[in-house]
Amino acid sequence: MPLGTLDRQPPPFFRQGPSAQSKLAVYSALAIFLMVADARFGVMQPLRTALATALYPVQWVAMLPARGASVATAYMESLTAAQEKEAQAHFKLASMSARANQVEQLTLENERLRKLLDLRGRTHAQSLAAQVLYDAADPFTRKVIIDKGMTQGIALGSPVLDESGVVGQVTRIYPLVSEVTLVIDRDHSIPVLNVRTGARGVAFGDMSSTTHGMELRYMAANADVSEGDILNTSGVDGIYPPGLPVARVSKVERRVDTVFARIYLTPIGRVSGTNHVLVLEPVSAQIPPRPEPDPTPVKKGGGK
Template sequence: MDFANTPSFFRSGPPPAARLAMSVLASLALLIGDSRYALMEQTREGLSLALYPVQRAVNLPAQAMRHVGDYLTSQTELKQENTELRARQLQMSAQLSRLQSLERELNELRQLNAIHAQRDDAAQIAETLYTGRDPFSYKIIIDKGADAKLLPGQPVVDARGLLGQVTRVQPLTAEVTLIIDKNQMVPVMLERTSERAILYGYGGGVELRYLPQNSDVKEGDKVVTSGLDGVYPEGIPVATVTRVEHNTGATFARIAALPLAGVQQTRYVLALQAKQTPARPAEPPPLPDKKTKGGKKTADEE
């Protein structure tokens, strides 16, 4: 060891053993004083405050990595939860649609059963299978036919009103022509005034014809069957007046109406028995001419 460059303080100071003993004693004194009287508490607080930025700087990379990992984990979990929630929402929407459809069908069946219970005839509840093949005609096919003793001409209603008329009967099915078909007409009357008219289909809608210009008809009037044709029973709801046009010079008013029955969305229908009316009485024979006797000409006329 080069003692030439050693400071004079260490060269002339106490021996190493004395220095060691002094250091041990000072350490013991500090330990006892700190444990008994908390002499170093403020010093530790000051050092901790001074070294806090360094501690934060040292821990910053680890904290940043932990935050990034938590963020990525949260994003993955959120995406998975969103996917599960979307799938569950679609399932719930499908179930809700099915429940609403079943509830609507149940209400239709209840209303049809109520109508069936009010009638004394052998009405038949049927289900719509499909629509007709001709796109220019408005017809539906129901699941009752000759096996249920259906006959052509029977009126068909749903829970809201008149739907149409049976026009063709097969062994297991029947064809129903809707009132909106262009070849269909129904004798009706206004429920408010009892004025009679004829309701015609024009291919997608209905209108009232043969009501004079001065007839008391208003928008919102309810139209029911009149029962004068011997086919449709009296009082079945048919349509509601939506527009009334009085054209100058025309003999009859032009009246548009909206069908009450679900002509395009009804699933369950009720086939009623046609109204039974007595046969028309025979016409009386023509009276003989006053100038004849027993149907022969007199001699004067010859």
């Protein structure tokens, strides 16, 4: 064997050009150059845009199975939700139909009893629609500003409600806007009536335990109050008409160390996030004024 074939160099037939170390150095320098140039001058942006445009059809085809599965899943979920809502709507419609029949009968009986006893009918409050503009700036209160004021006939103390129930009361009026104190404000109170038992009480705003809560105070520990009871306005304050939904009893705590029960309420009206409200005329504006006292002095004794 010739001695020239024992060196480490490959024969001329297998030569591949530059060595691997040279290629690594050249390509590393080129990569660093391209990264610096792209970071500083964005020279690779046109190439990147062209590659993204060319690969978009491939990506779109690759995403078809995932999109199909997502659409099928969403369709099945929406179908199930629609069926559940339909069942709930049928149940609610049936219950409302039965309740409507009862209401018609009770209304007829009420009218007959009032005619029999010669009682004055309940007054119907005038209403005015308004829109909530924004929340009050004070973070320690729960108040909103509506777009109706003194020029539109808004009166101080007017009840404010939405489609669900009582929201609050007008506590300050301006020429074009008014300030409404919500029922969850800590300084707000409203007389209520338990629909189930007929017991009267006073509901206060409670922001200590929850940001959107109320509390029924000064109720005895053994009072007949249960979770789920509905509280309506009693109408004894001369402001709110009777029968407006106010809150629902969410929790009742009875302790042996106090004579009063701790009763937590959840407002029925949408006190957070409502946009349109109805402002009612206060009941006191519909009640006839108190007659003037007789100025004639009453004589005391029987002497002449």
